[in-house]
Amino acid sequence: MPTIRVSANGEAALETRDVRVRYGNNEAIKGITMEIPRKRVVALIGPSGCGKSTLLRCFNRMNDLVPSAAVTGEVLFHGENLYADHVDPVEVRRRIGMVFQKPNPFPKSIYDNVAFGPRLYGRPPDLDDIVERSLRQAALWDEVKDRMNDNALGLSGGQQQRLCIARALAVTPEILLMDEPASALDPIASAKIEELIQQLVEHYTIVIVTHNMQQAARVSHYTAYLYIGELIEYDDTNTIFTAPHEKHTEDYVTGRFG
Amino acid sequence: MSPADSARASRHFDQELQELRELLLRMASRAEEQVRNALAAVKQRDAQAAQRSIDRDGEIDALELEIEERTINLLARRQPMAGDLRTLVMTLKISTDIERVGDHAVNIAQCAKRLAEALPVPDVGDLDRMAEVSTGMLRDAIAAFIDRDAELARDVCQRDDQVDRYNDSVFRGMLSEMTRYPGAIVAALQMMLVARNLERIADLATNLGEDVIYIVEARTVKHHAGEVVSDVETEGEFDQ
Ligand SMILES: Nc1ncnc2c1ncn2[C@@H]1O[C@H](COP(=O)(O)OP(=O)(O)OP(=O)(O)O)[C@@H](O)[C@H]1O
Numbered sequence: 119m120p121t122i123r124v125s126a127n128g129e130a131a132l133e134t135r136d137v138r139v140r141y142g143n144n145e146a147i148k149g150i151t152m153e154i155p156r157k158r159v160v161a162l163i164g165p166s167g168c169g170k171s172t173l174l175r176c177f178n179r180m181n182d183l184v185p186s187a188a189v190t191g192e193v194l195f196h197g198e199n200l201y202a203d204h205v206d207p208v209e210v211r212r213r214i215g216m217v218f219q220k221p222n223p224f225p226k227s228i229y230d231n232v233a234f235g236p237r238l239y240g241r242p243p244d245l246d247d248i249v250e251r252s253l254r255q256a257a258l259w260d261e262v263k264d265r266m267n268d269n270a271l272g273l274s275g276g277q278q279q280r281l282c283i284a285r286a287l288a289v290t291p292e293i294l295l296m297d298e299p300a301s302a303l304d305p306i307a308s309a310k311i312e313e314l315i316q317q318l319v320e321h322y323t324i325v326i327v328t329h330n331m332q333q334a335a336r337v338s339h340y341t342a343y344l345y346i347g348e349l350i351e352y353d354d355t356n357t358i359f360t361a362p363h364e365k366h367t368e369d370y371v372t373g374r375f376g
Numbered sequence: 377m378s379p380a381d382s383a384r385a386s387r388h389f390d391q392e393l394q395e396l397r398e399l400l401l402r403m404a405s406r407a408e409e410q411v412r413n414a415l416a417a418v419k420q421r422d423a424q425a426a427q428r429s430i431d432r433d434g435e436i437d438a439l440e441l442e443i444e445e446r447t448i449n450l451l452a453r454r455q456p457m458a459g460d461l462r463t464l465v466m467t468l469k470i471s472t473d474i475e476r477v478g479d480h481a482v483n484i485a486q487c488a489k490r491l492a493e494a495l496p497v498p499d500v501g502d503l504d505r506m507a508e509v510s511t512g513m514l515r516d517a518i519a520a521f522i523d524r525d526a527e528l529a530r531d532v533c534q535r536d537d538q539v540d541r542y543n544d545s546v547f548r549g550m551l552s553e554m555t556r557y558p559g560a561i562v563a564a565l566q567m568m569l570v571a572r573n574l575e576r577i578a579d580l581a582t583n584l585g586e587d588v589i590y591i592v593e594a595r596t597v598k599h600h601a602g603e604v605v606s607d608v609e610t611e612g613e614f615d616q
C-alpha cells in the first residue's frame with residue numbers, strides 16, 4: 119500500500135508506531151503506523167465507527183480522559199513518545215490542540231474564552247496581544263473586536279467554532295486536531311472554517327476528521343482511509359480521490375460502500 | 377447520510393452512468409457505421425450512398441451534445457470521485473474524439489462523391505488493407521470501452537504504427553499511379569485523401585484506447601503503444 123513517508127528528512131510533525139486502542143474487549147484501533155507531515159493538512163476519512171475519533175484522540179492523549187480506553191504503541195512528537203512515563207499530558211494538549219464537532223465555548227466573555235488557556239499556563243503580561251492575535255488567526259477578530267465582553271454563547275455557531283479555534287491557538291500549539299469541525303455548521307460557516315484551515319496550515323500542522331468527502335478533497339494534502347480500526351490507504355489526496363490503489367477505498371469514496 | 381441512503385443514491389447514480397454509457401456506445405456505433413458506409417461508397421463509386429452518409433452526420437453531433445450536457449449535469453450534481461470521476465471526464469473526451477471520427481467519415485464520403493465521377497485508379501495498393509486495419513481499430517477500441525478491456529485497448533494502440541506505414545505506402549503508390557496514368561490523377565489524389573482520413577481515424581481510435589486504459593488502470597498512456605509515461609504513484613513524495 120502506498121503510504122506517506124517523511125521520517126527520512128525529519129519532517130514528520132507526528133509519527134505513530136503500531137498504535138492500538140482497546141475499549142474493554144473491543145479493539146478500536148488495530149495497530150496503526152503513520153506519519154503526519156509538518157505544516158500539512160491530513161484528513162482522516164472512513165465509515166462511522168471505524169475509529170477516526172479514537173485515532174485522533176491518540177494524537178494528544180485525549181484518550182486518557184476516556185476511562186475504558188487503553189492505548190498501546192508509540193506516538194512520536196519531536197522524537198519523543200507522548201505516552202512515555204515522564205510526559206505531562208496537560209503539556210501535550212497545549213502543544214497539540216483539539217477542536218470538536220460541536221462548538222463548546224465556555225459561558226463567559228469572548229475575551230475570557232480566548233484568554234483561558236494562556237491564564238491557565240501562566241499569566242502572560244501581553245495577554246491582550248495574544249487574544250487579538252489568536253482571534254485574527256481564527257478570522258474572527260473583525261466580527262468581535264467591538265464586543266469582547268459579550269457572552270460567547272451569543273455568537274453564531276460558525277463564530278463559536280472559530281472562537282474555539284482561537285482558544286486553541288492562544289496557547290501556541292504546533293498541531294491542531296479537528297474532529298468534524300464543520301459538520302454542525304451551515305454551508306457558509308463551513309466554508310469559512312475550510313478557508314481558515316487553509317490559512318492556518320501555513321503555521322500549523324492540521325489533522326481533520328471529516329465525513330464530507332468533498333471537504334476532505336478540498337482542504338487536505340493527504341488523506342487516510344480507515345476501516346474497522348485499520349489504516350487501509352494513506353496517500354496524496356489527489357490519488358485517494360482520483361485513483362486510489364485499494365478497491366475498498368474506491369468503493370468508499372465513490373459511495374458504493376456496503 | 378446513512379449507509380442505506382448512500383447505497384440507494386449510488387444505485388441511482390449507477391443507473392445514470394449506465395444510461396450515459398449506452399448513449400456513448402450508440403454514438404460510437406453510429407460513427408463506426410458512418411466510416412464503413414463511406415468506405416463502401418468509395419469502393420462502389422456510389423455518389424448517392426456517399427451523400428446519405430454526409431446527411432446523417434447530424435445524428436452524431438446531436439448525440440455528442442446530449443452526452444456533454446448529461447455529463448456536465450452529473451459532474452455538478454454528484455461530485456463524483458475516483459473511478460466515477462475518471463469515467464465522466466473520459467466520457468467527455470471520448471465523445472469529442474468520436475465526433476471527429478464522424479467528421480472524417482464525412483470527408484471520406486465527400487471523396488467518394490468525387491471518385492464516382494472520376495476515372496478510376498487501376499491499382500489502389502494497400503488502401504483496402506489500411507481501411508480494414510483502421511476500422512478494426514475503431515471497432516476494437518469501442519469494444520474495449522464497453523468491456524473495460526485494457527488488454528484489447530493496448531492492442532489497438534499497438535496497431536497504430538501499421539496504419540502509419542500503410543498511409544506512406546498508399547501515398548507512394550498513388551504517386552506512381554499518377555505518373556503512369558495521368559488520367560487517374562484526380563482519383564489518385566482523392567485516394568490519398570481517403571488514406572489521410574483513415575490515418576486520422578486510427579489516431580482517434582488510439583486515443584480512445586489510451587482513454588480506456590486510463591479509466592481501467594488510472595494510468596496516463598500517451599502516443600506510443602503500451603508505453604506508460606506517467607502514473608499516479610506518489611509514494612514518498614512530499615513537496616507539492
Ligand atoms: N468511549 C468509548 N467506549 C467504548 N467504545 C467506544 C468509545 N468510543 C468509541 N468506541 C468504539 O470504538 C469504535 C470506534 O469509534 P470512534 O468514535 O473512534 O469512530 P469514528 O470513526 O469517529 O465514528 P464516527 O464517524 O461515527 O464519529 C466504535 O466501535 C465505537 O463504538
Ligand SMILES: [Mg+2]
Pocket residue numbers: 170171172297327
Ligand atoms: Mg468520530
